[in-house]
Amino acid sequence: xSTSNDPIDTEQAPAIIxxxxxxxxxxxxKSLLNAWSLSFLAAxxxxxxxxxxxxDPYWEVMKFVPDGLLVTFQIxxxxxxxxxxxxxxxxxxxxxxxxxxxxxxxxxxxIIRGIPLLMQLFYIYYALGSMLxxxxxxxxxxxxxxxxxxxxxEVFRAGILSVPKGQSEAARSxxxxxxxxxxxxxxxxxxxxIIPPVGNESIALLKDTSLVSVIxxxxxLRRGRxxxxxxxxxxxxxxxxxxxxxxxxxxxxxxxxxxxxxxxRYEHHR
Amino acid sequence: MSITAExxxxxxxxxxxxxxKFFGQLAALKDICLDIMPGEKVVIIGxxxxxxxxxxxxxxxxxxxxxxxxxxxxxxxxxxxxxxxxMRQNLGMVFQSFNLFPHMTVLRNLTxxxxxxxxxxxxxxxxxxxxxxxxxxxxxKVNVYPNTLSGxxxxxxxxxxxxxxxxxxxxxDEPTSALDPEMIGEVLDVMVSLAQEGMTMVCVTxxxxxxxxxxxxxxxxxxxxxxxxxxxxxxxxxPKNPRLQQFLNQIL
Ligand SMILES: Nc1ncnc2c1ncn2[C@@H]1O[C@H](COP(=O)(O)OP(=O)(O)OP(=O)(O)O)[C@@H](O)[C@H]1O
Ligand SMILES: [Mg+2]
Numbered sequence: 001x002s003t004s005n006d007p008i009d010t011e012q013a014p015a016i017i018x019x020x021x022x023x024x025x026x027x028x029x030k031s032l033l034n035a036w037s038l039s040f041l042a043a044x045x046x047x048x049x050x051x052x053x054x055x056d057p058y059w060e061v062m063k064f065v066p067d068g069l070l071v072t073f074q075i076x077x078x079x080x081x082x083x084x085x086x087x088x089x090x091x092x093x094x095x096x097x098x099x100x101x102x103x104x105x106x107x108x109x110x111i112i113r114g115i116p117l118l119m120q121l122f123y124i125y126y127a128l129g130s131m132l133x134x135x136x137x138x139x140x141x142x143x144x145x146x147x148x149x150x151x152x153x154e155v156f157r158a159g160i161l162s163v164p165k166g167q168s169e170a171a172r173s174x175x176x177x178x179x180x181x182x183x184x185x186x187x188x189x190x191x192x193x194i195i196p197p198v199g200n201e202s203i204a205l206l207k208d209t210s211l212v213s214v215i216x217x218x219x220x221l222r223r224g225r226x227x228x229x230x231x232x233x234x235x236x237x238x239x240x241x242x243x244x245x246x247x248x249x250x251x252x253x254x255x256x257x258x259x260x261x262x263x264x265r266y267e268h269h270r
Numbered sequence: 271m272s273i274t275a276e277x278x279x280x281x282x283x284x285x286x287x288x289x290x291k292f293f294g295q296l297a298a299l300k301d302i303c304l305d306i307m308p309g310e311k312v313v314i315i316g317x318x319x320x321x322x323x324x325x326x327x328x329x330x331x332x333x334x335x336x337x338x339x340x341x342x343x344x345x346x347x348x349x350x351x352x353x354x355x356x357m358r359q360n361l362g363m364v365f366q367s368f369n370l371f372p373h374m375t376v377l378r379n380l381t382x383x384x385x386x387x388x389x390x391x392x393x394x395x396x397x398x399x400x401x402x403x404x405x406x407x408x409x410x411k412v413n414v415y416p417n418t419l420s421g422x423x424x425x426x427x428x429x430x431x432x433x434x435x436x437x438x439x440x441x442x443d444e445p446t447s448a449l450d451p452e453m454i455g456e457v458l459d460v461m462v463s464l465a466q467e468g469m470t471m472v473c474v475t476x477x478x479x480x481x482x483x484x485x486x487x488x489x490x491x492x493x494x495x496x497x498x499x500x501x502x503x504x505x506x507x508x509p510k511n512p513r514l515q516q517f518l519n520q521i522l
Contacts, residue, residue: 175359
């Protein structure tokens with residue numbers, strides 16, 4: 001995350017800087033020779049080639065993967081269901097004029113951003129888990145939600161700030177209260193700027209679910225590790241897992257850029 | 271026009287009493303006093319940075335004042351317990367930069383506030399919106415999005431949006447300053463016809479032709495203070511204040 005914390009960017013609408021996740025393909029770039037197509041083709045061909053010519057370790061690994069992949073997706077999606085509302089409320093909280101709420105939201109973001117996700121995961125699972133008896137999956141979802149909720153808070157904050165001040169003035173001058181102004185006028189417009197970075201954060205979240213393998217959640221990486229520890233085919237296993245991650249994130253970023261291209265068609269009003 | 275104002279010699283609809291506004295060290299408004307009568311058309315002129323917008327925006331509390339009181343329709347809007355949202359429904363505001371809602375069609379721009387705030391049914395709100403769009407000459411633009419309209423068209427929609435709330439008073443902050451010259455006329459026409467219907471209007475504008483035609487009173491502001499006020503004829507043809515003379519020489 002690189003959304004800065006300077007007081008300055010409350011003044012001008014800040015650009016939302018995208019730093020995580022694979023580079024989003026430019027929808028206007030039609031040529032086959034771009035980074036996305038090359039990586040995607042290379043990943044798919046390599047994986048297919050390996051499975052076809054050396055099915056013994058590679059296809060065997062592939063058969064081991066789907067269970068884990070399902071868990072990876074489940075954790076990503078369940079976490080996102082918490083991350084989006086946490087992000088929304090954190091973003092609103094950071095913009096709130098009510099001092100305690102503002103302080104609460106800002107402190108949450110500061111603390112979470114200062115602690116590595118893996119550390120948070122251990123903390124929730126081992127430190128709190130010893131008292132609360134949480135299952136690995138619950139701990140994983142909790143840690144990812146709390147961590148990415150803070151990041152997403154910054155995205156929402158920047159998105160809300162990117163809506164010109166005149167919009168809320170127009171709404172308020174018609175007689176809308178703060179809540180109506182936010183829900184009817186500001187958030188629908190903020191959503192358009194927010195969707196690309198939210199998508200990128202979601203892809204980053206999917207990649208970071210690999211960390212939960214260390215607390216015995218049977219995600220795709222954990223499944224790979226189980227397979228490799230039985231067969232000692234570490235190189236082959238991790239090659240397959242890496243390619244699977246790559247293909248998934250590339251596909252998701254493609255979907256995202258298509259959504260974004262569609263949105264930008266209605267975007268000429270800025 | 272001036273007849274209407276003098277006939278209504280009752281209580282002022284807007285009464286600005288000794289208002290001060292500070293931005294940090296800068297006094298944007300210095301002890302402003304201004305009474306506006308029902309049906310009166312007031313035009314505020316003055317050089318850039320003189321506090322015209324700030325003065326206008328204190329009337330619907332888009333800016334809070336630091337000292338003094340403002341009464342709108344007899345109510346003290348500067349007191350913290352006053353329901354400003356209810357008051358704003360009666361105060362239409364038109365901005366220099368239109369500020370239409372870009373994610374809503376023209377029709378929705380006009381119906382959203384009456385439906386949510388005045389409790390109008392969709393059918394009633396749309397009927398009202400269509401009438402207003404006809405009035406501003408944009409009946410054919412009902413279902414388009416604002417970004418497909420020219421500046422002049424957007425500003426006319428913005429005026430219609432404010433009117434859809436059936437306000438008692440209209441505030442205009444340089445409504446034609448962001449427009450290409452050939453579009454200024456169409457917006458001023460709408461404002462003139464609104465004035466002829468007897469709407470109470472407070473306009474910040476540099477359109478001296480409009481001020482001469484419509485204003486009951488012209489206010490000259492400079493450096494946060496009202497330096498001179500009077501009929502358009504007094505102010506434009508017989509200015510007394512040297513700052514006003516200088517200002518008129520620059521713009522005329
Ligand atoms: N939000 C703000 N923060 C700080 N200073 C401000 C703010 N709004 C206005 N000012 C300052 O207050 C003074 C009056 O501003 P105002 O916008 O009322 O002037 P104006 O007469 O409307 O000028 P213009 O013709 O350029 O619109 C200016 O010096 C301006 O820089
Ligand atoms: Mg101004």
